[in-house]
Amino acid sequence: MPLSTPAVSADPLVAIDNVTFAYDRRTILKGISLTIPKGKVVAIMGGSGCGKTTLLRLIGGQVKPSKGEVRVAGKVVHELDSDGLYQLRRKMGMLFQFGALFTDMSVFDNVAFQMREHTDLPESMIRDLVLMKLNAVGLRGASKLMPSELSGGMARRVALARAIALDPMLMMYDEPFAGLDPISLGVVGQLIRQLNDALGATSILVTHDVVESLQIVDYVYFVSEGAIVAEGTPDEIRASTEPFVRQFVGGLPDGPVPFQYPAKPYAEELMGLKNA
């Protein structure tokens, strides 16, 4: 339930309207609706497997909804043809959970990839642009390294430089903090905020890292079992008494999200084993 009237719904860049999505017979999203306003950093939080990454895939047009629609910059994503979708994707950047760097290319070539694919810029200009992007994430000195020579945090930052290579209007981050040490986590968090503001972009952050996210985002949606269960500004989330939010923010093992996977009563199961 909304904790506040989202000032965020005015002039949305992304509007997800009553979207249902299923992988085969497994329903992931159940009539979900949310909006992402221009210029903001919005977090989508929830437990593993709740459908957060699927939302990003729907926005990027990698999958199509069974029902409802996803609009990005006024265009219904699943109605676009292949060319239209690729045109839209040129205005998007996505940071994958583990970077997804091209392992056969150097750091420099990874960041230059989109520029070489989509522009006719001379190589000298591409070089300058790549070094600028790498400098923005603090890795100008690592331009000649291969992805296998990078730490997890460095790989994530290179992937970030690659994602912003063509100054996208929409940045999507899929678990950008997963597996990072505290220093890298802080660095990546600050980069997300700073780059969003510097580029005038809009950012969607899919994460379960509550502490770091609440420091950098403007608005938060909580997703559970394919639906929005709570939303609000970071201050509202911190002050929330909503049981799901309390469990998630407090990291409590049991609550609306049960600790135990659904099973027969424990005693019954043990007795059954004994008799067997």
Added chain:
Amino acid sequence: MLEWLSARVRGFGAPAVDALIKLGFGFRFLSAVLWHSATAFRRFNLIIREVYFTGVLSLVIILVSGLFVGMVLGLQGYDTLQRFGASEALGVLVSLSLLRELGPVVAGLLFASRAGSAITAEIGLMKATEQLAAMEMMAVNPLARVVAPRFWAGVLSMPILAALFSAMGILGGYLVGVVLIGVDAGSFWAQMQSQVDLYNDIGNGLIKSVVFGVAVSIIAVFEGFDAPPTAEGVSGATTRTVVTSSLAILGLDFILTAFMFRGV
């Protein structure tokens, strides 16, 4: 009884339908690869790069295998031919065996094992590590950028590798037959020159190797692209590439041979 029978029919039918669906998907995939090949040819350096990985790096296994196969042919051929007093025909036997059959077939099998499996594993791992998804999100079609160059590199490499295999095999046959056993060198080369036909033997062998190259390459890229994005999935896809390619080569070889060498 009727239920039992129905279950049996379903038991046989389901895998057949699955195989048919996969075959259809494979042909649609081939069409898509061909459709996106223009991009790969416009940027020919992408294909050249893959020719290095699939073709040049396969040279060692192809050349060494070719040499040994030729040497064995030399030994076996001489042993058989000398019983009929026709040991001078050793050159013809070695060259025709290699150019018509062993060159394309064995080179194809080796190519499938060495390069086909590598292509599948590479594309499968790119999928598992979200590199293909990242490429799509960067508005770059992986079929044009990743799959088509590898497919065409395989198609271009395979005939060259088969030709080199045959050449090395003939050299192996020469070393064993002429240098080691003492068959007359003049007869070895002269009979080969007079009996080997450019179109019927070399040309048909070339056609076979091109067909095998298309088959192995499309199977390799398809299995990689279709692999479940897990360690087990990539491993299974790599195995399927080698098995399916090998069976395809042997099956296609029979069909092509039946059409090419009828009564010739």
